[in-house]
Amino acid sequence: MNYNWNWGIFWDMSPDASGTYLQTLLAGLQWTLATALTAWVLALLLGAIVGTLRTVPVRWVARLAGAYVELFRNIPLLVQMFLWFFVVPELLPAAAGTWVKTLPNASFWTAVVSLAFFTSARVAEQVRAGIQALPRGQSQAATALGLTLPQTYRYVLLPMAFRIILPPLTSEFLNVIKNSAVALTIGLMELTARTRAMQEFSFQVFEAFTAATVIYLAINAVVVLAMRGVERWVAVPGYIGGRTR
């Protein structure tokens, strides 16, 4: 294989005058993390609400929540990003549309919104599965004790459901981080986009991609370890998931 390896490239200055290539990549990492974390918080909130609504005994509410999930699950993330970026500002009233389009960091906010909605549908499915995994007797016992429906969810069902679905939520969290790379299509200069730019400027294809791969692996490792910690921390002794592993 004739390929000029040059691992020193990371300490060369990058042509966008923001420092060395390494600093460019790390700046990209910050955007990746900012996008993924903001989207994840929103997705958890939205997903918890929609997932809960899917299980309530009011028929039309459950249906509506189901439609929400289907809508955001059945369109590719890339297309959703294009919709939020190109289409939604045009559909808003003129003044609001202009305001959205001239926002500083428009691609960042668009990426956050589309990732949040996309991921919230998946989180909602997990939350629903978690609630439905609980024995029927739990909600009946809550009713028998005189708890209202919101109280049943708040004090009986949701605390256990969230503990059950922690492992799948961990993979969803990892997915948000990975999916944030799709935002390069709407011009967000996150980690993968900067890796690609570095490859174009320096022609050191494999060094650039190796660096990005290592960084993503490191993020993964941190998230997995942290979530394991959370699992142990919230475990209810003697109950489902009381012992991890």
Place this chain on the structure above:
Amino acid sequence: MFGSFDFDVIARTWQVLVFQGLAFTLQITVLAMIGGILLGTLLAMMRLSSFAPLAWAAGAYVNLLRSIPLVLVIFWFFFLVPYIGAWIIGSPTPIKVGAFASALITFILFEACYYCEIMRAGIQSIPKGQVNAGYALGMNYWQVMGYIVLPQAFRNMTPVLLTQTIILFQDVSLVYIISLPDFVTLASKIAQRDGRLIEMYVFVAVVYFVLCLGLSYLVKRLQQRIAIVR
């Protein structure tokens, strides 16, 4: 809001979009599904192998590819495949790989990791006694796998494999980043040429939505039909 929505641009271009773009997307989806399931099954058998280095290598490969974004994987293979090709045929310079082949190889190698995990679960769901019974009858590893374990694993896992294929179908849209002529790329080209972004992207979204919803409904039906009563 939709007052200026121009259905005419869709009427003029839908044939190109569907018969070229969507056909390209479906072609990659189907071929990558077949290749991915074959490779994924092999990887799953490797991961469950009692020969540690084999299990470790397959595990490392699967976990590596599953922890980096598909976008990055597409870039990786887009640049790596010409070098690997050159290495295989012993050519001193990177060989030229067509865009279609490059994308297909990428999706086979990437989706194989996900199919692998599904097949691993499928294989592990078969009671150990069946494997032992096979060996007791004098079958070798390949016979046990081919006649006893894999047929049942496939049957149990068909709905999950198909659900993963729907995800693959959505993932193929990401070849946009290496500008292959798939459904989304063609639509965005027409959108920019005619200045009709809203119409084109809404059309793309609707088509994807209808197809994916229909497919997942079919998978659900299939799941109910083939479920084995235990």
